[in-house]
Structures are given as structure tokens and as C-alpha cells.
Amino acid sequence: MCQKLVNKYNVAGPRYTSYPTVPYWDVESFSLQQWKQVLKQSFEESNIKEGISLYLHLPFCESLCTFCGCHKRITKRHEVELPYIKAVLKEWQLYRQLLGTKPKIKELHLGGGTPTFFSPEHLTLLISELLRVSDLADDYEFSFEGHPNNTTAEHLQALYDLGFRRVSFGVQDYNAKVQKAINRIQPFEYVKRATEMARAIGYTSVGHDIIFGLPFQTEADVRETISKTEALMPDRIAFYSYAHVPWIKGNGQRGFKDEDLPTAESKRAQYETGKSLLEKVGYTEIGMDHFALKTDGLYKAMQNETMHRNFMGYTASKTQVMIGLGVSSISDSWYGFAQNVKSIEEYYNLLENNIIPVYRGHILIEEDLKIRKHILNLMCHFKTSWLQPELTFNELPEVLMKLKELEQDGLIEFERKQLIVTEKGRPFIRNICMAFDLLLQRKKPDTQLFSMTI
Incomplete structure (x- = not known):
């Protein structure tokens, strides 16, 4: 890649x-009542036609990985499992009462934290109770994030x-020095064992998450990690950039010095x-930072142009409604977003008072919906x-003017009233989307809110 373009x-x-x-x-004008209205409207439109997605955030981890930007609670006390499961089931009950009609689940994903912090018995209880009061779409897909160190055959x-x-397993990098810096010690043998167990049981898609740009990581480390990954040939791979945002995520990402990170060029x-x-x-x-074998559903979805992107990342199909359960989870009704409170104690308290535990959100206006489709x-x-x-939309001429420079740099091409990202431009997809992001342009932040794009 041209270093001039990277810079x-x-x-x-x-x-x-x-x-x-x-x-x-627009959190100032958002209210829980508004969220309930747009969710109910969207649910009625989509439940019969396509079903809905469920995202369950399971926040507990036994140790802190210092690269992680997710919301988590560090503890070795496994007695926290059952109260949390009961709270999630109570939240689902409140949503079902609101929606009125039996939900049809098309996608269900367990994220974290560490979902496999929970025992197999407690995970069975959680999912069984969710499904007992729901229907399933014919083409449903259930997935979860597994930690190679504690994901058992059970x-x-x-x-x-x-x-x-x-199932997707977090690999990150196999170099011992890098693993120590990010406090994620997991030998290749652990990943191999977890991958082979999943395949032996019958999982049809096993994914690995690999990160570049980690502290002390070199190009040789990436080569070694990819070489070991090739020995297992996971069906899909998330190969993404480490997002260094300690000013947002607090001390968790200060387990190393800024100068320990690779330069933008490396x-x-x-x-x-x-x-x-x-x-x-x-x-x-596939899309941004994702790779798949041609036999995997994500590749087929890309070929069929049915691939979707939401708070769960890339998915092989779209549902108009995604309900997030658990602390910090974000829900999406297409016409609005809502995020749950981040404190477990506050989450429990709101549910005990029969209140859906949302604390902020956004109702999309017509302009938002148009820009969302383009992005x-x-x-x-x-x-x-x-x-x-x-x-x-009104600002389209100005957006097209902003895109001219990207066109001159060979990152995009125009064809009638269509924009096509070139092969050269794919690594800069976030920059291309930013040209359409009217809110980012109108409300330039005083402080850095996002990670670097390259």
C-alpha cells in the first residue's frame, strides 16, 4: 500500500x-417511551416476514485482557451467574409483554465478556427459557464467542x-510476548483443541479472531499467527485492527506504553x-476486516448481496429488529437505537421495578435513514x-465533492449515479463512509472519539 495514502x-x-x-x-430528545413505540412498530412489520435477532451480553471474565474494548466485569466468583441469567430472562419477559406477539427468532448471538465463563448448565437454562416462549425461523442461526482456554466439550x-x-474463538496473536502484554495467555494447543472439539461435535462454522497492531507485535508475528491458523483452516476469520482508545476505556488499555505499539506504517x-x-x-x-472460505455462509451472503452489518458485526442475513439483552447491550429497530445501562447493579434495580433498562438512544430521522443505507x-x-x-438528500452534492479527492487517489470510481470502491480503496472504506457521515461533519468533536482508520 502506498505510504503516502496511509499518512x-x-x-x-x-x-x-x-x-x-x-x-x-440525539440523547437529549430520546425517551424510553419513544423507543417502545418505534420498536413495536418495527416488530409488527418484520416479525412474520423475517423474524428478529437477539444479542445477549454476558459480561463476566475471570481476568482482564488489556486489548479489550468491550464492557465487562472481572470476577472469579461464579455465583454471579444465576442472578444474571434471571435478570436477562426478566428483561426478555418485559420485551415480550411490550411486543404482544410471540417473537420469531432468526439470529441469536452470545457475546461478552466471556460467554463460556458461564457453566454449560446455566447456559442451557438461559437459552432454553428464551426459546420456550419464542418461535424459530426456518433458517435460524445461533452463534457464540468462546474463549479457547475455558470452552469445554460440555x-x-x-x-x-x-x-x-x-462459534468464534478469540486468538489475537500467538507470540508469547504479545500475549503477555495484552494479558491473554493461550497457547496454540488450546485453540487447536477447542477448534477440533467444535468440529467433532458438528459445528458448521468455526471462526478465529486475529488482531494486528497489538503492543510489541511485528510483521513476523503476524506471519507466524497466520501460518498456525492455516493449520486449522477456520471457516471464517475476523482480522482486525487493535483500537487503542484508553481515553474512553480507562486503565484497562494501559497495561503497556503507547510507544510499545507499532507505527501506523508497520x-x-x-x-x-x-x-x-x-x-x-x-x-x-468479506466487507471490512473479515475473511471467509467459499464454503462459509458469510461468503455466500456476500455473493448474494444479503450480508448485513450491525452491532454484532457482519451477519449473513438481515433482520429489521435486533433486541439486545443484558448490561450495555444495544438494540436496533431500524428506526431507532437503544442502549442498556452499563452498571450491573442498576440493571438489576430497574428490572426489579419492571422497567426495561435502557438509558440512552436515538430515533432516526429521514436523513439518518438515507445516510444509514448508503453506509x-x-x-x-x-x-x-x-x-x-x-x-x-439535500447535502448529496457536497458529499460528492468531498469524494472527488478519494476518486483522484484511485480509491473509488463513479459510474452514472453509482459509487464503486476500487480494490485499492477497500482498506480505506471507513474514510469513504466518513464522506457520507453528515453528523460527523457537522459536530466535529473537541476530543478524539474514535480509533485510527488505518
Whole structure:
């Protein structure tokens, strides 16, 4: 990649798991009552047609990984499991009372934290109770995030028996020095064991998460990690940039010094090396930072242009409604977003008082919805169009002017009323989306809110 372009476009920018991005939500005019109204409206539109998605945030971890930007609670006390499960089930009960009709679940994902912190018995209780009062779509998909160090055969079998067929394991990097810096010690043998157990049980999609740009990480480390990954050939790989945002996430990301991080130039070289090696052994780049074998559902969704992006990342299909359960979870009704409180104690207290534990959100206006479609098109399909009147907006001429420079740099091409991201431009997809981000342009932050784009 041209270093001149890296220097030019390596700026702070969103990862666009939503539009508007969370820092630009209109929280002042948002209310829980509004959220209930837009959710109910959207649910009635979509439940019969496509079903809904459920995201369950299980926040507990036994130790702190210093690269992690997720909301978590560090504890070795496993007696916290059952009270939390009961609270999540109470939240689901409140949502079902609001919606009135039996929900049809198309996607269900367990994230964290560490979902496999919970015992197989407690995970079985949680999922069984959720499903007991729900229907399933014909093409449903259940997935979870597993920690290679504590995901047992019992975990995998219990969740498989409940309908889970996809699991992703956090690998990060296999170098011992890097693992020590991020406080995530897990030998290759642990990942190999977990991967092979999942396949032996019958999981049809096993994923690995790999990070570049970690402290002390080198290009040689990335080569070694990809080489070991090739020995296992996971069905899909998330190969993404470490987001260094300690000013947002607090002391958790201060387990090392800023100067221990690779430079922007070496970080980008790590990505280019990793991408080249992955493509050489049969992976195809999917959207941003994701790779899949041609046999995996995410690859097929990209080919069919049915791939979607939301707060769970890339998914093989779209549902208009995604309900997030658990502390800090974010829900999406397409017309609005809502985020749960982040304190476990406050979460419990609100549920005891029969209150859906939302503390902030955003109701999308017409302009938001149009921009959201363009950004989703770019993030999922590397192209967008304004041929249809419903995808035009007042500032479109100004946006097209901003894109001219990206065109001159060979990152995009225009074809009639369509924008196509070039192969050269794919690593800069966040920068291209930023040209459409009207709220980012109108409300430039005084402080850095996002990680660097390159």
C-alpha cells in the first residue's frame, strides 16, 4: 500500500456498526417511551416476514485482557451467574409483554465478556427459557464467542444441542510476548483443541479472531499467527485492527506504553501481509476486516448481496429488529437505537421495578435513514447508488465533492449515479463512509472519539 495514502487517510474515524454512530445520538430528545413505540412498530412489520435477532451480553471474565474494548466485569466468583441469567430472562419477559406477539427468532448471538465463563448448565437454562416462549425461523442461526482456554466439550455440546452451529474463538496473536502484554495467555494447543472439539461435535462454522497492531507485535508475528491458523483452516476469520482508545476505556488499555505499539506504517504492513497470506490459502476478503472460505455462509451472503452489518458485526442475513439483552447491550429497530445501562447493579434495580433498562438512544430521522443505507451499502457491498429518489438528500452534492479527492487517489470510481470502491480503496472504506457521515461533519468533536482508520 502506498505510504503516502496511509499518512493522508490515517485519521480517527468510526467503524460504522451503526449510523448514526453512538457519540452522535440525539440523547437529549430520546425517551424510553419513544423507543417502545418505534420498536413495536418495527416488530409488527418484520416479525412474520423475517423474524428478529437477539444479542445477549454476558459480561463476566475471570481476568482482564488489556486489548479489550468491550464492557465487562472481572470476577472469579461464579455465583454471579444465576442472578444474571434471571435478570436477562426478566428483561426478555418485559420485551415480550411490550411486543404482544410471540417473537420469531432468526439470529441469536452470545457475546461478552466471556460467554463460556458461564457453566454449560446455566447456559442451557438461559437459552432454553428464551426459546420456550419464542418461535424459530426456518433458517435460524445461533452463534457464540468462546474463549479457547475455558470452552469445554460440555459447553460446545450443550449449546450444539440447543441449535448453535457457529462459534468464534478469540486468538489475537500467538507470540508469547504479545500475549503477555495484552494479558491473554493461550497457547496454540488450546485453540487447536477447542477448534477440533467444535468440529467433532458438528459445528458448521468455526471462526478465529486475529488482531494486528497489538503492543510489541511485528510483521513476523503476524506471519507466524497466520501460518498456525492455516493449520486449522477456520471457516471464517475476523482480522482486525487493535483500537487503542484508553481515553474512553480507562486503565484497562494501559497495561503497556503507547510507544510499545507499532507505527501506523508497520501496522498497515501487518495487515497487508496477513491479507496476502490469507488469500493465498483460500480465504476471500468479506466487507471490512473479515475473511471467509467459499464454503462459509458469510461468503455466500456476500455473493448474494444479503450480508448485513450491525452491532454484532457482519451477519449473513438481515433482520429489521435486533433486541439486545443484558448490561450495555444495544438494540436496533431500524428506526431507532437503544442502549442498556452499563452498571450491573442498576440493571438489576430497574428490572426489579419492571422497567426495561435502557438509558440512552436515538430515533432516526429521514436523513439518518438515507445516510444509514448508503453506509451499509458501502460497508457490506463496497458500492452505493443514488439512482432512486429515496436515496438522495439535500447535502448529496457536497458529499460528492468531498469524494472527488478519494476518486483522484484511485480509491473509488463513479459510474452514472453509482459509487464503486476500487480494490485499492477497500482498506480505506471507513474514510469513504466518513464522506457520507453528515453528523460527523457537522459536530466535529473537541476530543478524539474514535480509533485510527488505518
